[in-house]
Every structure is written in structure tokens, then in C-alpha cells.
Amino acid sequence: MTGNKTSAPSSMPVWFGPLMVLGGGICIGFAPIGLRLGLEELGPQAIAFWRYLFALPILFVLAVGVNRRLPARPNPYIVIAGVCFALDIGLWHWSLTYTTVANATFIVGLGNVCVGLMAWIFLRERPTLIWGCAVLVAIIGAAALSLGGNAGGQTDIRGDMLALAAAVLVSGYMVASKVARNRLGGLDAVFWLTLVEVGVAALMVIGFRESFLPATLMGFAAPLFLAIAVQVGGQGLIITGLGHTPAAIAGVLLLVQPIVAASISWQLFGETLTALQAGGAALILLGIYLSQQKFRSREEKMPDQAAKPLSD
Template structure:
């Protein structure tokens, strides 16, 4: 398989797994507090990745202080802030709505690249950004009596903030000049992820009855660590270095499709007209941006 096609497959698989995090996260936060669950997730991921990078690559490569700072910032945005805002948002809104909002990632990436990287988008990309914003507004202004949670408007805003941090996470990786294998990058990001969540996780562990957590809760934590973290990171870092940022952004459209389908299949989440209309606007924006 040509390397370019393989990169596309890797990016698609990564976004399928990230999309499943919306469903897995909804289940996980019902039994475990956010910081504790996330600390356990990254501890498991690091337990898997550290021996692999040691055996296959002899350990982590030597990196400059600036690169370490960039990787720490990348992990802060994508591992910590994205997770905190997404999981807290899922306690207030429905996973289907959250899945639609996460599909604004391509537009958000384009906007951030425009403002901070001076990558001015074309007219079609601007229209795509506006259409993406319209999709989010449909979800928030359609009313709170549809499929959702206790406070869907605020929950949707938290998920939207998570999208911003995820976009920064995806863009920062392209600014690292030194060669870094997908395995090494995944290990470093997971290590920083554990570092960010450990203090809050320790505090929450002291007030959590771990014996009351069901087998399903532990299985979801295991899935989050092994699949959403390890495999998703490996797939994404294997593909992101071989395509342009704009191309990678288009593949994030796979994420909301995965989230919506799994929300209906696993959680029996009803898909209302708000989700369909919002998803239509967002997918239209992706078509405009990708063209």
C-alpha cells in the first residue's frame, strides 16, 4: 500500500477510536470521577507503551528543551484540557450532540491556523467555518427538550471548548522539527498526560469507593487506555507526519460519524432533528473546506 494511502487509513482509524471516546467517556464518568479515571487511563497507556519503546527503539530519543516544551503543551491541550472539558460536558449534554459538535474540528483548525499561523483560508474555507458554527448554534438554540442532558447548552459549550484544545493538539504536532516515531511520540504524550492528571486523581481516589465500581466501569477505563489512547495516538502520529495539516483536518470528520453511530448502537441514544440538522451543517462545512 502506498505510504500516502496508508497515512489516510491511519488517520481514519485514529478518528474512529477518538469518536468512540464520546461513548466510552459517557459510561466512564457515570462511575468514576474525571481526574481519577483519566489518571488510570494514562497509567495503563504508559504501562503498555514504555516497554514497547524500550524494546523496539531502545528508549526515547534525545530531544531539545524546546521540543519537550512543545510536547508538554501538546499533551496539556489534547490529553488534559480536551479530556476534562469533554468528560465534564458529557455529564450535561447527550453524546449524540457532543459527537456533532466535535465535527467542527476541521473548521476550528482552519480558524486557528489563520489567526496564529497566518495561514489565510480561501473564501470556501471561510464559508465552511461559518456553516460549522451554524451547526453548533442549531444544537444550542433548538431548545433543551430534545435528546440531551441536564444542561445541554452549557454542556455543548464545554464540548466546543474541548474541540478548540483538540485542534491545538493536532496543530502543535506539526511544529515539532525533530524526527519522532509514532511510538515515541505516543509514549511522551501519555507520560505528560499522566503527569497532568495525577494530582487530581490522587485527591479523587481518596474520596472514591473503588469497590463500588462495576466491571463495566473498569472495562471502559481499560478500553480508554488501550484503544482510545494507545492505538489512537499511534495511528494519528503515524499519519499526521505524511500529510498536510489541512488534509489531516478533513479526516477528523470521521470522528462525529463514529460518535453518532456508537451513541445509537451502544447507548440507545435517540437521534433527534437537532443532531441531524447540526450534523448536516457541519458535514457541509467539511465538504467546503476539503474542496
């Protein structure tokens, strides 16, 4: 992940960007696991704050070390993307206090597929029939995976509306990040994005009247894990991969997140997947496969564009 656009290789495989986004989605799948492990000593908004803050110096060192310069000046789209992402996380956490995890996860996940519609409106990336089929299959799979278990809890329309607002913010984050990546390298973008998220998360900790500090030093373990695995690894790969991947396809790829979270919960917390959930996971993977067929077909029809130097 370099921030020097002129040094990007001209023969980069067309699958490289989507593979980075997919890898980032896998890393982001650890987010609910880290959150669950950290709630004993910190509130959900405080966990997000420390996740961003711990990641910031790591990202700065990476940006300076790889690019051999200070991070390039940010653009307004980075600020928009950072605010959208931080508010998305905050609203999703808030929605969990009113509705079930299954409901909130499914509704927020819809934001990833809505990216295609926003990319059509704002980026002129017109979706195709194959992409539409991939989205439909993935949505059905996400519904089965999120809602097909035996999760208890009561639902509340307030929680569902908060999750819906978070879904809209997911779309805004993806589209704004895509535009920002046209002007910034991957490491530069994710560094400034995280800096914005630190500020927004701090305001949310204050607004929700949570404590910034855990009761013991061990309370920092979960946020530190999230900083390295999710913020640096996950968001870094996603932002960098967006420089090489249409936003609509990236949104479908990120639906891998609930599969990862469910698989880890199965092993770590003994939360066995039902047959319906396993079928839902398979449908999500099929949707991801179909979306990539569309991507490869488009690139094969435009070899000249595929051979152009790509910004990283």
C-alpha cells in the first residue's frame, strides 16, 4: 500500500483491487468479536474511540515509512467519509440497545449493497443486470445468515431506524472514500480518515456519557486488537482496494463480514450455525462470485483501460 500514484505498477492484475477489498472485509468481520470482548470494561463508543486512536500512530509510521514523506494534504471527501464511518459505527452500537443483533446486522449490511445505487447517482457507475442478480442473491443470503438463528431479544422500531440510518452512512462512506482515493494514495487516505474518526468518536463518547478509561489496563486489549486487525488491516485494505475496484462491487464484497463474524462466534462462543444460516453464508459467497464475474467481463471488454496505470 503506497501513496505514490506515479509508482503504481501498470500491469497490476484486475483482480488485485477486489481481492484487497475482500481481505479488508474479512478483517472487518472481527469487529463485533472485539467489541463483544471489550464491553466488560469500556462502553461501545469508547471502544471505537480507542480503536481509532491506537491505529493512528501505526498508520502514520506506515505512511511515512512507505511513502518517505509526510501524508499528503487531505481533501474534503476524506472528511465526509470519516464522519460517515464514525457515525455509522456509533449508530450501529446504539441500535443494539433497542433491537436484536440479527436485525441490526442485517439492516446495516443493506448499506453495502446500496453503495451500487449511490455510485450510479454520484459516480456514474451504472449497475448491470449481473450485478443486480448478485445483489439479490447476497441480500437473501444475508437475511438468512443474520435472521436465521435462534437469537433472542425483543425488537424496537427505534433500533431498526437507527440501523437504517447507519446503513445509509455506510453507503456515504464507501462513495466518499472512492472519490477521495482518486486524489490520495491508500495510506494517506486511511491515515486522514482515521484522524477524522478519532474526533467524531470522542464527541460520541462525551455525548453518550461513557468513560474514556477502562477500570484496568487489560481494558485496552480489545481496542488494541481492533486497531491492528480491523482499523489498520481491514480499513486499510478496503480504502486501498477502492482505488482499483468499482464501488458497487466493493459493496457486495464487504458482505463477507457477517460470514467471518458468524464463523468465529461459532468457534469462540459456541454459537452453532443453523442450516438456514449456513445456506445464507453460501448464498453470500455465490453473490460475491457473481459480482466478480461482472467485473472480469467488463475488464475483458476494455483492455486498454485495464492496462492503464492504477492509483494505489
